Amino acid sequence: MPSSGRHVTMLTEGTYPHVHGGVSTWCDQLVRGMPEVDFEILALTGSGREPVTWELPPNVTRHTAYPLWGPPQSPAVRRPLRGRERRRFLDAYERLLLALLDPEADCDFGTGLYELAELARQGRLTTALRSERALRSLMWIWTMPHLPTLAARPTVHDALTATDLLEHALRPLAARIATGGVAHAVSSGLATLPALAAQHFEGVPFLLTEHGIYLRERYLGYRTEAQRWPVKALMLGFYRELNTLGYRKADLITPCNQYNRRWEERGGAPADRIRTVYNGVDPALFPEAGPEPETPTLSWCGRVDPIKDLETLIRAYAISRAELPELRLRLFGPVPAGNEDYLTRLEKLAAELGVADGVSFEGRVSDVPSAYAAGSVVMLSSISEGFPFSLIEAMSCGRATVSTDVGGVREAVGDTGIVVPPREPAVMAAAVSALLRDGARRAELGRRARQRVIDQFTLHRSVDGFRQIYRELAGTRPPRPAPAVTSLRLSIPAPRRTSPALVTGGTPA
Structure with a gap:
């Protein structure tokens, strides 16, 4: 197999x-x-x-x-580490912390991580990380004289917060x-x-x-x-x-x-x-969209999330609408759990800009090609992307696009759409207005966009x-036994382990 x-x-x-x-x-x-x-x-x-x-x-x-x-x-094994096991854990943990906070210390992150992975697989990492000794190690390294974290006066509360975040982040090691x-x-x-x-x-x-x-x-x-x-x-x-x-x-x-x-x-x-x-996409599932809507419309499709920077899109729409009062903005896509406040902020922004009557949040749609067909121009305003499906799907539907220059957007679009800098609503609005004034250009860009998808970005080629x-x-490598793991030694002085009380300021007393 x-x-x-x-x-x-x-x-x-x-x-x-x-x-x-x-x-x-x-x-x-x-x-x-x-x-x-x-x-x-x-x-x-x-x-x-x-x-x-x-x-x-x-x-x-x-x-x-x-x-x-x-x-x-x-279930975590709640029995605390003792003796040699505890020393080995603390050495590995301190080496890992130094790799995170002091790259000049020449401590290998991977070595420490694999030591912690062994404990995670035994169900013992959570207890070890949340121990008082581990908290002291973190406070000691945070307050080393040459590290910038010292000036921030880290507290015990900081150590508890950081430990909690790190423990949860490391859970997948198990x-x-x-x-x-x-x-x-x-x-x-x-x-x-x-x-x-x-x-x-x-x-x-x-x-x-x-x-x-x-x-x-x-x-x-x-x-x-x-x-x-x-x-x-x-x-x-x-x-x-x-x-x-x-x-x-x-x-x-x-x-x-x-x-x-x-x-x-x-x-x-x-x-x-x-x-x-x-x-890639299947051009048969995203066919040419056909005639544009009678009312000039900008459409957007995706999940409602801060990384999509819909504030910039709404601001750009408000600028373009001042030139073209009948222009509409239709936003298609779900609001993931936890992003409800973001949706509220967007609705408030549209109201503050006086364009709420032209902005509609349509929710998730099962017929995604219809979302692209709903627009005269399809928009993408993200501040981070990989190679966005919403863009190549819109291109497959033969729609002209205005997109932000992030990730692989420029590679996807080529010369078949307009690419603008992120977080610049005025520049985005200028691109939108230029396209809306030139129906022949929109049609030509849409035709070339679909052909670009067929030539380069098909689902068959990707799969x-x-x-x-x-x-x-x-077939690259045979199964290998787990490598022997030896105890780690730090080349720096070890922290004092004489059970000092932690004072309010966070440094060992």
């Missing part, structure tokens, strides 16, 4: 099969496009109670929702992956943890696909988080080092565009282990690329 690439464990985080969106669409296409391959889905979720929103095909032999924030998947197949993480970050552990201990081939740039999106997200700087420094350091380790260790990386490839190479991925495979990759990886 391994030599034929007939078994794949697909690792997802916050997407398939629990959420609709571009990455989930891609996962479903891949699974359905290879009925001869057995897929197991290991989905990292929030609580583990999220409903399955996709109908899983028969070749999905197993689906496991692995909660990051609910109760642990397997997840087991079937041997005799391929582990396919469909994003960087936390989804790579089970794959890294399975590759390290059992020799399971590890395939990494990136759509959006995970690390960039973490940096964008943490800009608005409420935690203090020491906590952010730790978590962003964790995502940075995990991202780099995934790039270095993956047997093959398959970005969906050249923009991602360049990012991955800068992040440490060997160029000879990167192969670009573009997303066939991954079918071949699965076969290649399944």
